[in-house]
Amino acid sequence: MRYLPLNETERRAMMKVIGADVVDELFSDVPANALNTDFDLPNHQSEMQVERAMGAMAAKNRAASAGPFFIGAGAYKHHIPATVDHIIQRSEFLTAYTPYQPEIAQGTLQYLFEFQTQVAALTGMEVANASMYDGSTGCGEAALMARRVTKRNKILVSGGLHPQYGAVTRTNLELVNATVELSPIDVDASEDLISQIDDDTACVIVQNPDVFGNIRDLTPIAEAAHEKGALLVAVVTEAVSLGALKSPGEMGADIVVGEGQSIGNGLNFGGPYVGLFATRQKYIRQMPGRLCGETADAEGKRGFVLTLSTREQHIRRDKATSNICTNSGLCTLAFTAHMTLLGEAGLRRLAMLNHEAACKTADALGAIDGVEVVNKSYFNEFTLRLPVKASDIVERLAEDGILAGVPGDRLWPFDRSADNLLLVAATECVTDEDINSFATSLRGALS
Structure with missing residues (x-):
């Protein structure tokens, strides 16, 4: 009981106050199978034995760089210059902690300010947070922010939004009496969102390019939303696309969120990643997360501070904009370093290389009998409709050392219409040899 300061009487008193008879009731929202502790593991082993066992498990993985790689769906394989890794491992960056004391954290605060500036420029918005x-x-x-701004409770979600983004959104709003309307999957971007916007709508959430790779014009949706007093939330999962496509801000978005992993951050088997969040100046006080501002010190020198701290660490919890009490600092630095190395011209060139690779891949695969490229337009990701179940093809091509993409039933396991869909991504890392190998193996698997 050394590290458990409460005695049994005190615990019973706490349980009585919250209305629980037994401790297990506190975990009622957790699926029973997730609480299973019957693991097939030995009670103890030596350090060397553990290293060997873990190494054997790791060896079962196939690294993205081990061969042709066409997986995307929200996380993308891009080349990261060695300079980025060198910069983020410098001690002044790697060991820096939360910059609450600006007098000793000017370096950290400055790169956060630069990051915000980059994200605002990329998204076409007026202000961005520190991730x-x-x-x-x-x-x-x-x-949640749109709900605060509009004082409404209906969230309209496009069928082209990545389903995991939709699931997280639904979970976040589950306990605030909001209604999240998730539209059916929209493979060819033909849904009619505008007719669903009404006087109760807080926001419309649309992804561009969407999860299937379709490029969408957000302008009509933004205009329709604004006419009804609602906001448009634009989602970007492939940050490199902002080097080629019209920015969400130019198309009328009120809030832009996205995944910044593509710039400066590797796949890392799923994280850590860095979320982008930008909005219009008039909504700045409702924006969640950390915000870094520029100021002048007592001597008139340029300096940086955290500002408008509307998080629960600084104000009453019930008045806080969110429970995001930090940011993805090191990933943010990697993003900023890579973006600085690229510059505007470099980002545009990188975007064009991605689009060219996707066009070559789509042309090669679409020429195979029985294979249909669903998209009319795309950036570096597109969707194939196959004559057979896509997950079977993915498994078959994996035997040839080709990671062919994300099968539809991985993202929509309960929707059989997605079974023959295959999401394919091609970045600047894809070579002509990779494309030829993919096409040859796919043709063989379908014959």
């Missing part, structure tokens, strides 16, 4: 944990949590926070 969220990832794109999906940013999406959920955007819906």
Whole structure:
């Protein structure tokens, strides 16, 4: 009981106050199978034995760089210059902690300010925060923010939004009496969102390019939303696309959220990543997360501070905009370093390389009998409709060392219409040899 300061009497008193008879009731929202502690593991082993066992498990993975790689759906394989890794491992960046004391954290605060400036420019918005944990949590926070701004409770979600973003959003709004209307999957971007916007709508959430790779014009949706007093939340999961496409801000978005992993951050088997969040100046006090501002010190020198801290660490919890009490600092620095190395011209060139690779891949795969490219337009990701179940093809091509993409039933396991859909991404890392290998193996698997 050394580390458990409460005695049994005190615990019973606490349980009585919250209305629980037994401790297990506190975990009622957690699926029973997730609480299973019957693991097939030995009670103890030596350090060397553990290293060997963990190494054997890791060896079962196939690294993205081990061969042709066409997986996307929200996380993308891009080349990261060695300079980025060198910069983020410098001690003044790697060991820096939360910058609450600006007099000793000017370096950290400055790169956060630069990051915000970059994100605002990329998204076409007026202000950005110092990052969220990832794109999906940013999406959920955007819906909560729209609800605060409009004082409405209906969240309209496009069928082209990544389903995991939709799931996080629904979870975030579950306990605030909000209604999240998730539209059916929209493979060819033909849904009619505008007719669903009404006087109860707080915001419309649309992804561009969407999860299927379709490029969408957000302008008509933004105009329709504004006419009804609602906000448009634009989601971008592929940050490199902002080097080629019209920015969400130019198309009328009120809040832009996205995943910044593509710039400066590797796949890392799913994280850590860096969420982007930007909005219009008039909504700045409702924006969640950390915000870094520029100021002048007592001597008139340029300096940086955290400002408008509307998080629960600084104000009453019930008045806080969110419970995001930090930001993805090191991932943010990697994003800023890579973006600085690229510059505007470099980002545009990188975007064009991605689009060219996707066009070559789509042309090669679409020429195979029985294979249909669903998209009319796309950036570096598109969707194939196959004559057979896509997950079977993915498994078959994996035997040839080709990671062919994300099958539809991985993202929509309960929707059989997605079974023959395959999401394919091609970045600047894809070579002509990779494309030829993919096409050859796919043709063989379908014959």
